[in-house]
Amino acid sequence: MNPVTSTDAELIERSLRVPETFATIFDRHAPHIQRYLARRLGQQVADDLLAETFLAAFAKRGRYDLGRPDARPWLYGIATNLVGQHRREEVRRYRMPSVVPDESDHADRVAADVTAQAMRSMLTGALASLSTADRDVLLLIAWEQLSYDEVAAALGVPVGTVRSRLHRARRKVREALGTDNHTEVEELLNNG
Amino acid sequence: MDDLQLVRELGDETPMRSADDLASARARFVAGMRPRKWRRMGIIGVASLGLAAAVAAVVTLVPFGSPAPVRQDAALTSSAAPQPVETAVQLLNHAAAAARAKPDAVPRPDQFYYVRTGERESWQSVDGTHDGLLILEQPKGDRALLPGCRNGRSAGVIGDREIPGLWYPCEPQGVYRSDLPTNADAMAEYLKGERRDITYKNVASLVVEQYLPAQQRATLFEAMSKMPDLVVVRDVKDGSGRPGIGVTSAVLKGNRWTLVFDATTYEFLGDTERAIVQSGFVDAVDQRP
Numbered sequence: 001m002n003p004v005t006s007t008d009a010e011l012i013e014r015s016l017r018v019p020e021t022f023a024t025i026f027d028r029h030a031p032h033i034q035r036y037l038a039r040r041l042g043q044q045v046a047d048d049l050l051a052e053t054f055l056a057a058f059a060k061r062g063r064y065d066l067g068r069p070d071a072r073p074w075l076y077g078i079a080t081n082l083v084g085q086h087r088r089e090e091v092r093r094y095r096m097p098s099v100v101p102d103e104s105d106h107a108d109r110v111a112a113d114v115t116a117q118a119m120r121s122m123l124t125g126a127l128a129s130l131s132t133a134d135r136d137v138l139l140l141i142a143w144e145q146l147s148y149d150e151v152a153a154a155l156g157v158p159v160g161t162v163r164s165r166l167h168r169a170r171r172k173v174r175e176a177l178g179t180d181n182h183t184e185v186e187e188l189l190n191n192g
Numbered sequence: 193m194d195d196l197q198l199v200r201e202l203g204d205e206t207p208m209r210s211a212d213d214l215a216s217a218r219a220r221f222v223a224g225m226r227p228r229k230w231r232r233m234g235i236i237g238v239a240s241l242g243l244a245a246a247v248a249a250v251v252t253l254v255p256f257g258s259p260a261p262v263r264q265d266a267a268l269t270s271s272a273a274p275q276p277v278e279t280a281v282q283l284l285n286h287a288a289a290a291a292r293a294k295p296d297a298v299p300r301p302d303q304f305y306y307v308r309t310g311e312r313e314s315w316q317s318v319d320g321t322h323d324g325l326l327i328l329e330q331p332k333g334d335r336a337l338l339p340g341c342r343n344g345r346s347a348g349v350i351g352d353r354e355i356p357g358l359w360y361p362c363e364p365q366g367v368y369r370s371d372l373p374t375n376a377d378a379m380a381e382y383l384k385g386e387r388r389d390i391t392y393k394n395v396a397s398l399v400v401e402q403y404l405p406a407q408q409r410a411t412l413f414e415a416m417s418k419m420p421d422l423v424v425v426r427d428v429k430d431g432s433g434r435p436g437i438g439v440t441s442a443v444l445k446g447n448r449w450t451l452v453f454d455a456t457t458y459e460f461l462g463d464t465e466r467a468i469v470q471s472g473f474v475d476a477v478d479q480r481p
Contacts, residue, residue, distance in 0.1 A: 017361070019225055026221055031208050034217070039206045051220035058225055062346075063336065085465055123198055142196050143203035156334065173195045 008071035012064045022061065026054050029072050033079050036144055040083050040090050049086075053079045068153065073146060077154035080136050087132050094128035119177070126176030130169050137162055138169035280422035280439045286458040288410040288417075294459070296406040299473040305367040305403045306474050306481055309466040310431060314338075314401070315477045320364030325352070325477045341365070369398070372408040379408075379415035396451060396463045403471075409460075416451075428452055430467035438464070 006014075008025060015021040033053055037046035056078050057071075064074060083090060127135060136155060140146045148166075152159045211218075277283045299305070301319035311329035317340050324338035335352040341362035347354040373379045383395065395416050398404060404412060416422075416439075425438035430452040440450040452461045462468050472481030 022225060023218075023222055026218055027211070030214050030218065031211070034214060035206055035208050039203050047217055050214065050217040051224060054221045055224045062339070119198070120202065123202055127199075138199065139203070142199040170195055173199065177195065177198070
């Protein structure tokens, strides 16, 4: 068995007999899962929860659906569950004034930055106002670029539920930004 | 203006970390995969369940960890007029005394420990050899089989179904933790384990998800009082909204680290996320106490 060319499903199946095999799953997916956790909860908590996510995955690997070659959506689902246990921290973070370090602190960018900052805080405020379930779907699609099917698999909900949650989340974001345009949303949704 | 694009740009602010950056998380993960010493102890503990409980009942613990003499007796007899709590060490010592005073349930090995926290319910095998069950809050009502470990192997499962022909090696891990130390130093060592940075979470997981006999539970709170930087949190609510008094770390502070106790009896209620709403030993999965 070649650890480079094997699918995740093959590695997970093998890890039931040879647990160390699961370390390869970490190596393949940890950077993405860490970034997802960091986007939602900040770097510090993300570092904390990264090992926890993979240990939870390791513990329940016996229940992995071996029909799915790529384990990343499953790992996103486990990470999302952990994020859900910290939803108050997540919401507080979105409501905080921006703490993004400005690495290109240049005078002629200030005016543009003010607009961008206002837009940004409206946006994060909108994220904070979403229900956890709606936010999960929106961010897995927008940030992690999962397909509807993958989000459905990750969260264990039907694809129709993914569509309706995304629809509701985007409507709220657009309302918060004052750019609600029903037709355009419908159009995007139908293309999605 | 595309709202999805705006959200995406917000996500772009967070860079992808390199494998080097993730090395310490990887080390913690790999360490956590390894079977630990206490799992081997667990088998002994389970095999001699009755004996261990009997021994635990007669052990007298030397109080420790408090600069002042521990007032166990005071805490035991003063539920009408509770001792004022100034420090986290005092609070945890009161919690330890309350744990010791609580009548201890000694289950049969074939029973299950039932816990409900919010909408999550679990039935875990007392000796680890019987099939338990978890009913999840998310997705709500989903059932997950917790396969028991018999003859050195347990079934592979998807959700609440076993996968025919798929087994993996195991050692039974019972939910009744009479195998844990009843000495505070040994307990502190156990807590540190190989994942010392999530020690507080270990404490919460142990008391919320598993059944510690009175001595072990008391020892756990005493061991916790040795941790540095503990602070008392007044007027805190547990995961089900019950008010209480909490203890957390001044360094790691945040909801998930706060353990909540009844402000009068110092009985452990849960943490700020999860509260033990109902618990007890039952004869079969799907039974409630």
